[in-house]
Amino acid sequence: MGKEVAIVGGGISRYGKRKDASFRDIAVEAEKEAFESAENISPKDIEALYVATAYSDRLIVQCHPAPLVAEYAGITPKAGIGRVEMACTSGTVAIRTAYMGIKAGLFDIAMALGVEKMYSAPTPEIQTCLSIVADKEWEGVYGINAPPGFAWIAQRHMYEYGTTEEQMALVAVKNHKYGALNPKAQFRKEITVEDVLKSPIIAPPIKLFDCSPITDGAAAVILTSGEKAKQYTNTPMYIRSMAQVNIANTVANIPSLTTWVPLKEAAQIAYKNAKVSPKDIDYAELHDCFTISEIIEYEDLGFTEKGEGGKFIEEGQSDIGGTVPVNLSGGLKSKGHAVGATGVGQAVEIMLQMRNEAGKRQVDGVEISLAHNLSGFATHHTVTIYGREPY
Amino acid sequence: MSDDELHYLLNLAPLEKETKVARFYEELKKGVLTTTKCNKCNKLLWPPRYICPHCLSDDLEWVKLSGRGKIYAFTEIRHGLSAWMENYAPKPVGVIEIQEGLKIVSWIEDAKFEDLTIGMEVQACHLEVSPDTVILTFVPVRT
Numbered sequence: 001m002g003k004e005v006a007i008v009g010g011g012i013s014r015y016g017k018r019k020d021a022s023f024r025d026i027a028v029e030a031e032k033e034a035f036e037s038a039e040n041i042s043p044k045d046i047e048a049l050y051v052a053t054a055y056s057d058r059l060i061v062q063c064h065p066a067p068l069v070a071e072y073a074g075i076t077p078k079a080g081i082g083r084v085e086m087a088c089t090s091g092t093v094a095i096r097t098a099y100m101g102i103k104a105g106l107f108d109i110a111m112a113l114g115v116e117k118m119y120s121a122p123t124p125e126i127q128t129c130l131s132i133v134a135d136k137e138w139e140g141v142y143g144i145n146a147p148p149g150f151a152w153i154a155q156r157h158m159y160e161y162g163t164t165e166e167q168m169a170l171v172a173v174k175n176h177k178y179g180a181l182n183p184k185a186q187f188r189k190e191i192t193v194e195d196v197l198k199s200p201i202i203a204p205p206i207k208l209f210d211c212s213p214i215t216d217g218a219a220a221v222i223l224t225s226g227e228k229a230k231q232y233t234n235t236p237m238y239i240r241s242m243a244q245v246n247i248a249n250t251v252a253n254i255p256s257l258t259t260w261v262p263l264k265e266a267a268q269i270a271y272k273n274a275k276v277s278p279k280d281i282d283y284a285e286l287h288d289c290f291t292i293s294e295i296i297e298y299e300d301l302g303f304t305e306k307g308e309g310g311k312f313i314e315e316g317q318s319d320i321g322g323t324v325p326v327n328l329s330g331g332l333k334s335k336g337h338a339v340g341a342t343g344v345g346q347a348v349e350i351m352l353q354m355r356n357e358a359g360k361r362q363v364d365g366v367e368i369s370l371a372h373n374l375s376g377f378a379t380h381h382t383v384t385i386y387g388r389e390p391y
Numbered sequence: 392m393s394d395d396e397l398h399y400l401l402n403l404a405p406l407e408k409e410t411k412v413a414r415f416y417e418e419l420k421k422g423v424l425t426t427t428k429c430n431k432c433n434k435l436l437w438p439p440r441y442i443c444p445h446c447l448s449d450d451l452e453w454v455k456l457s458g459r460g461k462i463y464a465f466t467e468i469r470h471g472l473s474a475w476m477e478n479y480a481p482k483p484v485g486v487i488e489i490q491e492g493l494k495i496v497s498w499i500e501d502a503k504f505e506d507l508t509i510g511m512e513v514q515a516c517h518l519e520v521s522p523d524t525v526i527l528t529f530v531p532v533r534t
Contacts, residue, residue, distance in 0.1 A: 127472055128474045138438040141526060142496060142498050147471050148466045155466065201470075202471055203466040203467060203469060208470075250438065251486055252438065252494045252495060
């Protein structure tokens with residue numbers, strides 16, 4: 001149904017505490033690299049631009065950020081422009097917005113650019129932004145930003161399935177092992193299970209090293225219709241399917257903390273539309289906002305059985321040589337979580353893997369990849385499947 | 392700047408004083424936990440609503456809840472504090488499954504984190520966070 005859509009270029013800024021660069025500086029850093037990764041294309045060719053940023057209004061006191069980014073980027077869209085906000089899934093939803101327009105035949109060339117500058121504001125303001133992702137009146141009011149919410153999720157998963165803090169720590173250890181090999185990552189140092197277990201307790205059982213960091217960063221991808229893709233690159237990456245499911249917002253209204261129903265539904269839709277199954281996935285970028293998140297994602301994406309996510313990481317199944325290598329970019333934990341950029345950054349990492357440009361993080365033979373993003377207390381999920389061929 | 396404006400900027404909540412569910416807070420100040428129930432489709436709703444999200448009816452009635460429940464999940468906010476939490480942390484916070492079947496997020500007061508357990512019985516209470524702002528809390532049932 002509709003046109004094929006391909007990613008023909010992508011770029012990503014260095015992620016981290018970027019005292020050297022502003023919101024707009026980081027945006028163009030990623031944008032420039034995206035154009036350099038494709039051929040025969042320049043900013044003036046972009047017909048539609050979707051800018052993902054979750055908190056620019058509060059953290060850098062800048063509204064209407066899409067036209068600002070467009071002007072700095074040299075982009076003059078005549079078919080579509082907008083700012084996309086869906087908290088931690090903003091980036092993927094920006095990609096989806098561009099995807100929908102191309103699929104519908106409204107435009108042929110678009111850019112999705114995610115950017116977040118988090119460190120400019122005082123720390124209490126950053127944490128406030130994260131707690132108002134929750135329903136501010138009924139849940140956010142209690143100061144619940146992500147760590148307490150995912151602490152409940154971790155506590156219940158440990159209670160229902162016997163998952164351990166050591167198993168959760170292995171996720172951070174794996175992701176740091178690969179972040180150390182990623183020149184764009186925020187943290188480029190390996191850590192041990194002991195480092196994780198000894199780190200300060202943020203909201204029990206979640207410790208500092210179970211958490212993804214605060215990050216400044218940007219990422220951009222160029223999308224075109226399938227029929228035009230080969231004009232811009234020899235290695236287009238086709239979007240085989242994109243699914244997005246949101247069934248509730250408050251913790252009060254989700255069926256379970258430990259089985260993420262909207263993720264299972266989004267996965268089913270994505271696999272079905274791409275005509276693949278979990279065993280066909282050669283590489284995955286998953287949303288490890290917390291170590292427990294990656295464990296639950298192994299289960300609800302169908303890579304392993306419910307409750308077996310801890311065993312999956314223990315056995316090395318999410319590392320090279322295992323069932324499916326996961327988050328060799330370093331993931332949100334080690335590469336960083338520049339909120340608006342995250343979903344777009346995952347697409348760029350998958351593009352590098354498919355182009356054999358992932359350096360020391362390279363997996364052999366990546367044909368089909370999966371990217372997963374979530375927002376809220378795992379109430380909203382996106383699943384995207386990429387392939388070398390359009391079908 | 393007035394106290395109200397300062398409170399707004401420091402994000403003390405609830406902020407939406409103009410609301411169709413103001414009755415929730417009026418009852419809470421009197422020590423009563425309530426929510427809305429849809430008379431058309433009979434669903435008990437949380438948070439309390441003005442329009443039923445299941446059938447869009449506005450024929451909703453306020454029902455009194457027992458205020459009794461059990462802890463379903465809990466943690467303690469220690470670090471990563473939002474602006475207003477600096478006055479309250481460390482603070483136990485949990486998901487309470489009340490007798491009527493709803494799950495409610497709330498601070499757990501009058502308790503040490505170390506003493507809490509999944510399944511512990513709790514009772515609804517309230518806390519005045521500013522002269523005209525009250526929030527729902529839960530406290531352990533002491534036997």
